[in-house]
Amino acid sequence: MDGFSAGDFEFARQVLQRGIAILYLVAFVSTLNQFRPLLGERGLLPAPELLAWARRVEVRSDGKARAGRLLRPTLFRWVRYTDRRLTALCIGGITVAAALLAGLPQLGPPVVPMIAFLLLWLAYMSITNIGQTFYAFGWEMLLLEAGFLAAFLGSDSQPPPTVVIVLFWWLVFRLEFGAGMIKIRGGREWRDLTALMYHHETQPMPGPLSRQAHLLPRWFHRAEVVGNHVAQLIVPWFLFAPILGLWIPGPVPAVIGATAAAVVIATQLWLIATGNFAWLNWATVVIAVSAIGIPGIGTPSGPAAALPLYWLIVTSAVGVLYVVLSWPALRNLFAHRQLMNASFNRWQLANAYGAFGTVTRERIEIVVEGTMDEEPDAASWREYGLKGKPGDLRRIPRQFAPYHLRLDWLMWFLPLGHSLDDWFTTFLVALLEADRPTLRLLADDPFDGERPRWVRAVSYHYRFSTRAEYRRNRRRWVRDRRRDVLGPIGLRR
Structure with a gap:
């Protein structure tokens, strides 16, 4: 890694681009199968009624309607919602995600995968922003933010930009450290180490191994909570260790960052094995790979390995944008009244994350x-x-x-x-x-x-x-x- 290009993180880029593409594919398939009965024209919470309400109440003093200011950005502000158009949007999203999974846009110049990921981001944002309570989950904004950052990872012909790789570390940090702070400030069960004596049984959707996990000894559940606190409150700080490689020679900074990523991944795999949390844990695994640098694997070499000037300008602008947008999220991490799964701008970038600040003790x-x-x-x-x-x-x-x-x-x-x-x-x-x-x-x-x-x-x-x-x-x-x-x-x- 140098100041501009992160050649040792080519493997990480491949995992990020394809992993995020898979998650978008799953999200669009889920929407294709469920949006219409839940939120379609004849759904339980019809999205057309939400859009019509927004148009009625968003009126200036001069009597002219403001287009969608009560809603976050959605294509359905300009194109009338119909179930058929929703279906077409999902099929388009599935097609683009499948192309990225196959690596086809990545064969072109960096702007090609950029356009592909931004299309996924905008299309899925258009859905989540009219999804109401059925889309009011932290992993929706996590997928949106990951998709936006993935747009600037570049093509196979150049190394990944350092600034974008670091922004992925910042995303993992907000996700994990934010969740850890929510727990410490939340229910007493996280502080007295009893939370996971209940969680496996009372979580929203248990998995095949949830009962076996619940029946493990009480000492094991206490150890789970301690491990969770270490993985979320201490380990995320070490994700940034590879930056030290700019000044400290040798493999130690990279090994520290990769080890921190491995700890995060291991804890997420345990959650995957013992529950069903949509793509939250899978997304965390994918983006945590961003801290794993492996020298010599697929790293572009020769004159083409240098970042084009225009791409260096674009990715640097994204970095500056994130510095500005991240201040509310950074302040929130250390605020007395920490917000959980909160967005501080209309585009849902640089969000605050967190989950399960309290654990229910019985399942009703x-x-x-x-x-x-x-x-x-x-x-x-x-x-x-x-x-x-x-x-x-x-x-x-x-x-x-x-x-x-x-x-x-x-x-x-x-x-x-x-x-x-x-x-x-x-x-x-x-x-x-x-x-x-x-x-x-x-x-x-x-x-x-x-x-x-x-x-x-x-x-x-x-x-x-x-x-x-x-x-x-x-x-x-x-x-x-x-x-x-x-x-x-x-x-x-």
């Missing part, structure tokens, strides 16, 4: 049930099954990440609020209507596409079975009913 599930009987008081009720949420007590939780099941995640948040969200009532109505796009979001429709007479929402307390309980009845979950949350409700006939 909202289960939706329906019946064909005319009288709900004496009815026989049957459950709707979700793909990623606990339901069947014998079923092994499945691994879905990095794919994002948006309905399942929002269902986890329902018991944590003081009232049921508006989308949930609309969801129940869609079940009463046996709306096919909505039913496709589920794992099990107990009525095989027929309309139920009544539906209701019931809360249950779930916990993982002990090893002895599992040997007796082969059930991985134990549950007890708490109360009726909503309903029964039906449609007039």
